[in-house]
Amino acid sequence: MVSKKVERLAGNKLVFFGALLWMVFGFPRTDPGARLHGFFNPVVQPFTPTLVEAVDDGGMSSTRLGGTIVKLRNRGCVYAGTRWYLHDEYDHSAPVTSTFRDAVGFTSPGEVLREKLIIGIAPERLGWTRGYVMHYCDWLVFDTPVLSPLYEGELLE
Amino acid sequence: MVRIRALSPKETNTLEDKITHGEPLSAVELAKVREMLQLQRDFEAYGRLGRLFLFFSAIGSAIWVAWEWFRGQ
Numbered sequence: 200m201v202s203k204k205v206e207r208l209a210g211n212k213l214v215f216f217g218a219l220l221w222m223v224f225g226f227p228r229t230d231p232g233a234r235l236h237g238f239f240n241p242v243v244q245p246f247t248p249t250l251v252e253a254v255d256d257g258g259m260s261s262t263r264l265g266g267t268i269v270k271l272r273n274r275g276c277v278y279a280g281t282r283w284y285l286h287d288e289y290d291h292s293a294p295v296t297s298t299f300r301d302a303v304g305f306t307s308p309g310e311v312l313r314e315k316l317i318i319g320i321a322p323e324r325l326g327w328t329r330g331y332v333m334h335y336c337d338w339l340v341f342d343t344p345v346l347s348p349l350y351e352g353e354l355l356e
Numbered sequence: 357m358v359r360i361r362a363l364s365p366k367e368t369n370t371l372e373d374k375i376t377h378g379e380p381l382s383a384v385e386l387a388k389v390r391e392m393l394q395l396q397r398d399f400e401a402y403g404r405l406g407r408l409f410l411f412f413s414a415i416g417s418a419i420w421v422a423w424e425w426f427r428g429q
Contacts, residue, residue, distance in 0.1 A: 201408060205408070206404065209410070209411035210404070215410065215416075218410045218414035219373065219410060220416070221417070222410065222413055222417065226418075229415070229417075229421045230421070230424055231420045231421055232417070232421075306416055314403045340374070348425065
């Protein structure tokens with residue numbers, strides 16, 4: 200079992216309240232916290248693009264994605280952009296530019312058709328990418344970031 | 357088994373008075389006291405478990421955040 204020392208440390212008032220504050224107000228605001236939140240309680244469902252085409256975005260070889268995104272909840276959640284990452288076989292990752300060129304507004308839960316999701320990478324490398332949508336959702340007195348998985352390339356494990 | 361939740365405030369006071377004044381307790385009263393003590397022990401054990409769980413969650417999540425931060429540098 201756990202040693203008496205650890206038990207005493209965990210029972211220390213300062214440590215206890217410090218841990219409580221961190222778990223309620225600190226960790227949910229960090230990046231891993233946002234990913235964990237998005238994994239267990241996502242705002243949008245992962246989507247499979249029905250439209251994938253190469254486009255030239257300001258001289259940069261890019262990909263335009265389109266498809267139906269299912270928004271699961273809305274209350275208290277504000278859209279805050281997308282995040283896209285290019286991965287390699289060793290699980291290194293690098294950010295890739297990504298943006299919705301559709302008019303983004305307040306949308307109700309349900310299906311939303313998006314046709315202009317521009318990813319700053321050529322279509323043949325899209326299979327190595329992962330995409331997320333960022334929202335800020337109400338959490339007690341603060342807003343907490345939620346990073347919902349949106350796309351997973353077919354070449355990733 | 358005597359059910360502790362069935363103890364009224366009056367019964368509790370009577371028990372407390374008897375114990376304070378060193379008066380002998382009946383078998384039923386003794387069983388009630390024993391169950392109360394057991395309940396308290398359980399309560400403390402759950403509290404200890406909860407504090408340990410919170411402690412390790414906090415340490416684990418802090419290590420995760422630090423690891424991600426170093427990886428991103």
